Amino acid sequence: MKMIDVMECVSLLKEFDNYLILSHRNPDGDTLGSAFALKRALDLLGKKSMVRCNDEMADKFSYLWQNLDNSEIKFDKIIAVDVADKKLLGEEFEAKYGDNVFLCIDHHMSNREYAENLLLEDRAAAAVVIYEVICELGVEITPEIANCVYTGLATDTGCFMFSNTTPTVHRIAAEVMEKGADYTLINRLMFETRTLSYIKLEQMAVASIESHFNGKCAIMIITQEMFKESGSDESECDGIASIPRKIEGVKVGVTIREQTNGKYKVSLRTVEPFDAAKICSHFGGGGHNRAAGCEFDCSLDKVKIQLLSKIADCFE
């Protein structure tokens, strides 16, 4: 369990031949883009690997594993990518693999250091870290790797809109575009394609928005009922948590999603200087300064009261 740098990470990767690469539960574009970029790079080095996730990988990401052999292998070592805490592997995977992760490649401040740890906290996306690793591995950036890296960059920065976007992110975007990343397709799939059912869900969710602390905090609720009525589902909701913060004057935007198991998943989005990760840490969650999450197993009213009391503290 020690912190390592990119060079040391590359040495470790070269040491073994068969890897299981894990992404975090509820997989998003950064964890999957990073995992498949790494797998594709290891393939080019003649190593064997497979990417696995506790939860289903949404169809819209299928270009990431196109023309790839991701079948079952016997592995020597486990690599976790964009997974800040072994809990975030998901319940089943945590039990199965949590204590045996060999190498963690990540960019979250809230990282719990549960393996050899390449942790670059100032990188906007895990895909930036992976890109640096792949370049250091001396592997060619193929158009497929370029697609994977671009996906991580674009999804974790809200298509270069969030405050975590850096000049480096833009430069890597330029480089992978030149290496053949199909950014038009990826942007359409990640940001532009909405089903009519999702648009209906968004309408209902927006109608639920309530305002607190003189408009400085907005809370949006998404219930299982809304999913049923609109025909939409969780897999379409990647960007929905950014809505409350978009309202003029809102400093802390909260999205509360009812899960199928009755628990509530909370996403916080904040404006400087309000620290989303700090608020969520009170409830066992984590993330980044501007975007973080946590979970509750109690009634909706109690979720709100607990959240509002902690949010109140930061407005004082």
Added chain:
Amino acid sequence: MKMIDVMECVSLLKEFDNYLILSHRNPDGDTLGSAFALKRALDLLGKKSMVRCNDEMADKFSYLWQNLDNSEIKFDKIIAVDVADKKLLGEEFEAKYGDNVFLCIDHHMSNREYAENLLLEDRAAAAVVIYEVICELGVEITPEIANCVYTGLATDTGCFMFSNTTPTVHRIAAEVMEKGADYTLINRLMFETRTLSYIKLEQMAVASIESHFNGKCAIMIITQEMFKESGSDESECDGIASIPRKIEGVKVGVTIREQTNGKYKVSLRTVEPFDAAKICSHFGGGGHNRAAGCEFDCSLDKVKIQLLSKIADCFE
């Protein structure tokens, strides 16, 4: 009236000392960002200039002209920036200045060549052209100029999401961020800040969406009644025209906005290979391949029928 390159444009700019810089009507981030970037560069060269527009410049852009003397001057020559056609100066300004534009700096394919013309059609934003001009002028990119350039880049590419985004756009974004562009503020102002009234308007507009040609075309209508009911107005609607194309399966997204004078303003957004500018050109409009516009002075039903008949042609 001849085509010139960046070097020739720089020579022309150096020749005179007092400029009127014009942006297009209904001014957006690119025309204003480009105009004020140019003015700020001319200021640094010790020249006098003023930026003017036929229509009001929205408050949200006010950082572009912060700490700037934009008062009335006597000018020698007129420069139009991001104005493809003198008609787009707006009615009053076209009558007043249309025939006397000295220099046009633009990036629209549909440009009508009404002045000495620095036209770089492959640039995603007029701000890219202006950035090249300013670099060639040998002027330092101040944080204020960086803000102006970033605004043009980001707004004309939908925050680096549209297919017109190029590696060059990302690299210039990285450069102006390093020169001090306050991208967090600008992205918030341009893309993230929504008033509650706008959110209401969007809900009504989304509810109006109708689907044609088996879902390949979606038409969204925004009426004056909706503006009244929601409390929103035209100045908040910059990004609204991108909504219809976001629906899964839509190839041609149409937004029809009723104007206060009873006319209808139409915005088209298309997916490759459908040519938005070509469709709009049938109605005296223009723009880019993926994003174009035109105007109608007839009933809403007639607007729809005329548009649908031309859109039908491209699905054949």
